[in-house]
Amino acid sequence: MSRTIRLASIPGDGIGPEVVSEALKVLQAVTEGGDTVFDVTEFSLGAGRFTATGDILTDADLEAISGHDAILLGAVGGDPRDPALRGGIIERGLLLKLRFALDHYVNLRPTKVYPGVPSPLSDPGAVDFVVVREGTEGPYVGNGGSLRTGTPHEIANEVSVNTAYGVERVVRYAFDLARKRPAHRLTLVHKTNVLVFSGSLWQRTVDAVAAEYPEVAVDYQHVDAATIHLVADPARFDVIVTDNLFGDILTDLAGAISGGIGLAASGNINPDGAFPSMFEPVHGSAPDIAGQQKADPTAAILSTALLLDHLGLPEESIRVTRAVEADIEGRASASTSGHRSTSEIGDAIAAAVSS
Amino acid sequence: MSRTIRLASIPGDGIGPEVVSEALKVLQAVTEGGDTVFDVTEFSLGAGRFTATGDILTDADLEAISGHDAILLGAVGGDPRDPALRGGIIERGLLLKLRFALDHYVNLRPTKVYPGVPSPLSDPGAVDFVVVREGTEGPYVGNGGSLRTGTPHEIANEVSVNTAYGVERVVRYAFDLARKRPAHRLTLVHKTNVLVFSGSLWQRTVDAVAAEYPEVAVDYQHVDAATIHLVADPARFDVIVTDNLFGDILTDLAGAISGGIGLAASGNINPDGAFPSMFEPVHGSAPDIAGQQKADPTAAILSTALLLDHLGLPEESIRVTRAVEADIEGRASASTSGHRSTSEIGDAIAAAVSS
Ligand SMILES: CC(C)[C@H](C(=O)O)[C@@H](O)C(=O)O
Ligand SMILES: CC(C)[C@H](C(=O)O)[C@@H](O)C(=O)O
Numbered sequence: 001m002s003r004t005i006r007l008a009s010i011p012g013d014g015i016g017p018e019v020v021s022e023a024l025k026v027l028q029a030v031t032e033g034g035d036t037v038f039d040v041t042e043f044s045l046g047a048g049r050f051t052a053t054g055d056i057l058t059d060a061d062l063e064a065i066s067g068h069d070a071i072l073l074g075a076v077g078g079d080p081r082d083p084a085l086r087g088g089i090i091e092r093g094l095l096l097k098l099r100f101a102l103d104h105y106v107n108l109r110p111t112k113v114y115p116g117v118p119s120p121l122s123d124p125g126a127v128d129f130v131v132v133r134e135g136t137e138g139p140y141v142g143n144g145g146s147l148r149t150g151t152p153h154e155i156a157n158e159v160s161v162n163t164a165y166g167v168e169r170v171v172r173y174a175f176d177l178a179r180k181r182p183a184h185r186l187t188l189v190h191k192t193n194v195l196v197f198s199g200s201l202w203q204r205t206v207d208a209v210a211a212e213y214p215e216v217a218v219d220y221q222h223v224d225a226a227t228i229h230l231v232a233d234p235a236r237f238d239v240i241v242t243d244n245l246f247g248d249i250l251t252d253l254a255g256a257i258s259g260g261i262g263l264a265a266s267g268n269i270n271p272d273g274a275f276p277s278m279f280e281p282v283h284g285s286a287p288d289i290a291g292q293q294k295a296d297p298t299a300a301i302l303s304t305a306l307l308l309d310h311l312g313l314p315e316e317s318i319r320v321t322r323a324v325e326a327d328i329e330g331r332a333s334a335s336t337s338g339h340r341s342t343s344e345i346g347d348a349i350a351a352a353v354s355s
Numbered sequence: 356m357s358r359t360i361r362l363a364s365i366p367g368d369g370i371g372p373e374v375v376s377e378a379l380k381v382l383q384a385v386t387e388g389g390d391t392v393f394d395v396t397e398f399s400l401g402a403g404r405f406t407a408t409g410d411i412l413t414d415a416d417l418e419a420i421s422g423h424d425a426i427l428l429g430a431v432g433g434d435p436r437d438p439a440l441r442g443g444i445i446e447r448g449l450l451l452k453l454r455f456a457l458d459h460y461v462n463l464r465p466t467k468v469y470p471g472v473p474s475p476l477s478d479p480g481a482v483d484f485v486v487v488r489e490g491t492e493g494p495y496v497g498n499g500g501s502l503r504t505g506t507p508h509e510i511a512n513e514v515s516v517n518t519a520y521g522v523e524r525v526v527r528y529a530f531d532l533a534r535k536r537p538a539h540r541l542t543l544v545h546k547t548n549v550l551v552f553s554g555s556l557w558q559r560t561v562d563a564v565a566a567e568y569p570e571v572a573v574d575y576q577h578v579d580a581a582t583i584h585l586v587a588d589p590a591r592f593d594v595i596v597t598d599n600l601f602g603d604i605l606t607d608l609a610g611a612i613s614g615g616i617g618l619a620a621s622g623n624i625n626p627d628g629a630f631p632s633m634f635e636p637v638h639g640s641a642p643d644i645a646g647q648q649k650a651d652p653t654a655a656i657l658s659t660a661l662l663l664d665h666l667g668l669p670e671e672s673i674r675v676t677r678a679v680e681a682d683i684e685g686r687a688s689a690s691t692s693g694h695r696s697t698s699e700i701g702d703a704i705a706a707a708v709s710s
Contacts, residue, residue, distance in 0.1 A: 077548075080575075086547070086555075086558075087547060087548065087551045087554070087555060088547065088548025088549060088551065091548045091549070092548065092549065092551070096549070119477075120476050120477060120478075120586050120587050121475050121476060121477065121586075122474075122475060122476065122477035123475075139494075139513075139515070139549070139550060140549055142551075144515075144550065144551065144552040144553065145552055146552045146555075146556065148519075150559075151519065152519050152520065152523075153518075153519065153520075154518065154519035154556060155516065155517070155518045155519075156517045156518075156552040156553045156555070156556040157514055157515060157516055157517070157552065157553070158494075158514070158515040158517075158550045158552060158553050159512055159513070159514050159515075160494070160512060160513040160514075160515070161510065161512055162510070162511045162512070162513075163508075163509065163510045163511075164503075164506065164507050164508065164509035164510075165507065165508075168507075191600070191603075192441070192442060192443060193432075193442065193443020193446045193447065194443060194446070194447065194451070194494070194495055194600075194603075195494060195499065195513045196442045196443065196447070196497075196499065197499035197500055197501045197511040197512065197513060198499065198511045198512070198513050199442070200441075200442060200501075200511070201501065201509055201511040203441075204505075220435075223603075223604055224603050224604050224606075224607035224608075225607060225639075227582065227604055227605075227607050227608035227611065228607050228608070228610065228611040228616060231475050231476075231586065231608065231611040231612060232475050232611055245546070245549075248546075248549075248578075248579050249578055249579050249582055249604060250582075251579075252579035252580060252582050252583050253579075253582035253583065253586065253608070255583065256582065256583040256586040256587055257586060261583060284580075
């Protein structure tokens with residue numbers, strides 16, 4: 001009995017298309033000869049299309065994408081110096097619109113230091129943690145505004161919106177994850193000493209849910225202090241649960257300490273299954289190196305491991321992860337003569353998952 | 356002709372009193388035999404006093420403190436597990452209240468990697484930058500609220516308030532500083548692709564002021580990407596200008612990469628001179644090691660160098676900085692047998708500034 005998974009692919013801008021092609025190659029390879037078939041529909045979205053047509057994500061696009069079982073996204077965002085793209089028009093109109101419309105309330109971002117990967121930290125230790133970032137609230141809701149704009153009396157506000165409904169569901173997800181992981185630890189990161197209303201909601205929610213998970217050890221860190229611990233002793237973390245903005249900041253930092261954002265995968269997940277979840281590398285579109293086969297597709301490939309796991313294909317997911325790990329270890333021992341191209345890395349990992 | 360400087364000292368909680376005593380020792384030593392006399396009034400404020408009396412900062416306290424020429428603060432904040440202190444009641448009622456009441460719109464936080472100080476980064480390079488953090492706006496304004504609190508329908512909002520007036524004055528300060536520093540570079544850090552209203556105000560203000568400073572090279576980084584650069588290549592930064600919350604996060608990270616928050620000094624400055632400015636180490640009250648002479652007073656001592664400079668005593672400021680630098684270099688070459696106590700470090704630096 002074969003299963004067809006309808007996958008929406010959004011290669012996007014810059015290096016997006018290059019890394020997505022390698023990720024699809026690996027997905028193909030890991031399912032080859034098995035019962036699962038990926039039926040891929042490509043959506044041409046991003047800065048390129050916006051510049052050409054003025055459209056970012058139409059209702060028709062959104063409806064078509066929603067009809068899929070999952071989404072793989074490369075990266076979106078054009079030339080940062082292009083004034084027509086200022087204010088994150090593509091990021092908000094495409095990436096954030098998808099996260100909000102498809103209720104991706106869990107933004108899952110695992111961090112691991114792989115043996116042999118050079119970290120900027122002299123002694124990172126055995127780093128293996130997951131950030132569970134809230135994806136549909138906080139200062140990302142777009143509830144800002146400005147008055148007397150452009151005058152010396154301008155006032156520009158941004159509102160961070162946090163609800164018991166929104167916080168509780170992501171906190172529960174984080175506790176479930178902490179229960180399943182060997183270390184059973186959960187750290188709430190917030191800024192409760194300044195953002196007292198949202199901070200109190202997050203803290204009370206964690207306290208209440210913690211009572212149902214006696215096996216999970218819970219602690220709390222202010223976001224500023226958390227950056228110190230991430231640099232000084234990242235191995236102390238297991239599951240971090242945090243809001244949308246703090247999660248954005250901490251996961252880039254986590255990517256950096258673990259040896260580069262080229263390895264950081266993420267899932268934008270709707271755990272209820274009401275909408276398709278979306279998987280993407282944490283990195284951006286890097287227009288400066290686009291089209292040159294210089295991008296590392298590893299983060300995109302690791303994102304397919306999260307995708308496979310989410311779709312109930314844990315064995316395939318593990319095969320992808322193992323192939324990536326083996327490839328990464330090989331990088332450390334290989335002679336440093338000559339970097340591999342984007343597709344050479346994809347080919348190597350694809351070959352490893354099929355063998 | 357002698358000059359008397361009225362200094363308000365707020366040792367605060369935890370390790371605050373220990374580090375402030377060393378800082379005062381050094382201030383004393385550096386002015387000894389000269390024309391400047393520090394007349395120090397101590398204010399007993401913090402968690403200890405709040406627990407005893409219920410007062411945090413009365414109108415009378417504020418008035419008395421305002422009558423001084425400058426303020427030296429150690430650290431405030433009690434036992435984080437004490438439920439009576441939840442929600443940052445001391446931090447907000449004392450530290451933030453002073454910053455807002457005394458219009459400390461520039462929060463100045465220099466970062467330097469001193470030769471011989473072990474950094475968690477394997478290769479930090481020649482790090483020497485200053486974060487100019489806005490101190491009176493952003494999500495620190497306390498304009499949040501919650502509805503249906505404690506019910507499943509709770510909604511908790513936080514408002515980040517940003518004004519042209521508030522942004523422009525701190526941006527100008529940052530450009531002035533960048534012009535004086537040898538590298539002449541300024542980086543705006545924000546999240547303009549998500550926080551579009553405040554981000555646009557910050558970006559437009561930097562663009563406008565930049566036109567008056569043609570010698571300063573300006574760039575922009577999103578706050579998430581800035582954490583990557585701070586870890587991967589911190590030597591690229593010169594002056595960073597950013598909002599209150601991003602500045603809070605980035606300066607703790609900066610402290611960590613430069614070899615520990617024990618060296619990070621800061622000034623809460625009212626450049627107009629309308630109110631006394633306040634100098635404090637970036638670190639917290641560390642109640643776990645309080646009273647044991649384990650705290651490093653270096654950040655508090657370096658804060659007095661900022662204080663001296665602010666008060667128009669640049670030579671004394673340089674003498675303190677040099678003495679600290681020499682002491683730090685000595686640490687690297689000294690035998691590792693036995694850590695020095697808080698007062699031993701203070702004594703050594705005080706001796707060096709007087710000689
Ligand atoms: C592109 C941007 C809007 C996005 C975010 O802030 O969430 C990105 O930084 C990320 O982390 O996925
Ligand atoms: C104690 C806290 C309110 C404060 C802040 O957030 O500004 C501290 O972290 C700092 O950086 O001085």
